[in-house]
Amino acid sequence: MSAAEEMTGEDTPWAEVTPDAARRLLVAAVEAFAERGYQATTTRDIAGRAGMSPAALYIHYKTKEELLHRISRIGHDKALEILEAAANGPGTAAERLADAVRSFVRWHAGRRTTARVVQYELDALSAEHRAEIVELRRKSDAAVRRIINEGVAAGEFDVPDVPGTTLAVLSLCIDVARWFSTEGRRTPDEVGALYADLVLRMVSARK
Amino acid sequence: MSAAEEMTGEDTPWAEVTPDAARRLLVAAVEAFAERGYQATTTRDIAGRAGMSPAALYIHYKTKEELLHRISRIGHDKALEILEAAANGPGTAAERLADAVRSFVRWHAGRRTTARVVQYELDALSAEHRAEIVELRRKSDAAVRRIINEGVAAGEFDVPDVPGTTLAVLSLCIDVARWFSTEGRRTPDEVGALYADLVLRMVSARK
C-alpha cells in the first residue's frame, strides 16, 4: 500500500455521517446527483431511494443544497487528505508525485459516483458554501505544486511552467470522474498506474 | 496559422444557423446552458435573452432538448473538424500531435461557453441524439489515436499504452472547458502552447 493510502484511514465511505437515516439519505443523494445531476434530481427521488417519505429529508437536512454541501465537503476533505498524505510521504519527489496521482486517480475511478458529484456540481452550491469548498481546492493545488517544486529544486524534474503543469496534472486526474466507467476495460488500479507514468513524463522525471 | 486552423473555415461561430431569430435563440441557449446548466435553464430565460416571448422558442425548435442537440451537434462537428484537420495535415507525427492539441485546446479555451455545453451536457440529450453524438466522439478519438500510432510506427514516440494515452490526451484537452476563465491569467494561445508541450512529453517525442 502506498504512503498516501496508509494515512487515509478506514474505507467505509460515509461512516462519519450519523444517524443511520441521515446517512441513507446522503448516500441516496450521491447516487441521484451522480446519475442525473443536482438540478435534475428531486427531493422525492432522494427520499424514495432511501426508502422514506419526501418530508423525512427535511428532518435531517434543512434544504436540498445542504445535502450537496455535506457531500461536497466530505469529498473534498478526502481528496485533500489523499494529496497531502502523498506530498508529506517518504521518498523522492518523483515517488511522491506518482503516489499522489496514483491514489488520487484511484479514488476518482473507484469512487466515481462520489467524485462526479464532488467535481462537477460546484456551481449548484450557495456562494458561502462554494467559497468554503474553493478554499479546500486551493490547498489541494498547493500540495501538488509543492511536490513539483521540490522535484525541480532537487533536479529531478524539468518543468518550465510549474503552476501550469500543476493545473494540468490535477485537471487530468479530475477528468477521470467524467469518463471512467465500471463497465469499461480498465480497473481503477490500471488507470492509476497509467496516469502516474504519464505525469512523470510530463515533468520529465529522470529514471 | 497552423495546418489545423487553415482548414476550419470561417470563424463566425453560428453563421450556419438561420433564420436570424433561430440563431439568436440558439446563442442565448448556449450562454444560459453554459452558465447554469441545461436542467437549471428555463425556456423563459432563453427566450428572454433573445429578446422574445417564451412562446417564440417553439416556432423554431420543437423542444428545449432540440436546442441542446443542435448546439451539441454543431460543436462536435467543429471539434472533429479541428482534430481531423490536424491529423491529415503535413509534418511529422509530433508536429501534427502538437497542432491537434494546440488548436483543440484553443477552441476549448477561446470558445469556452460553447465547449462547456458541448462537453458537459451530453447526459441531457435523448437516447437517440446521444448515440449520434457519441459516434462523433468516437471519430475524434480515432483521429488522435491515428497520429499517436503513426508516431510510434515512425519511431518518433515511445508509448506503451496507445488507447490509454489517447484517452488521457483528449481528457486533458476537454477538461480545459471546465476550468478555463477569461478572467484568468492565461490566454487560450498560452494554454494551447503549454498543453502541446505537455502532450509531446507524454508520448516521449524525441526532440
Place this chain on the structure above:
DNA sequence: GCATGCTCTAAGCGCTTGCTCACTGTCGGG
C-alpha cells in the same frame, strides 16, 4: 402510566416548469 421528545408520514401549499393555443401584425402575390 402518562408526559415528553423525536422520527417519520400524508396531505398539500404556493410557485415554476415545459409547452400550447387563439390571436395579431405584417408582407409579398394575384
Place this chain on the structure above:
DNA sequence: CCCGACAGTGAGCAAGCGCTTAGAGCATGC
C-alpha cells in the same frame, strides 16, 4: 385590395417542484 402564410405574442394549462404542517407512532424518564 384582399389573401394566405407565417413569425411572434399574451394568457394559461397540467404537471411537477422544494418545502411545510398537523399529527401518528413509539421509545424513554420519572
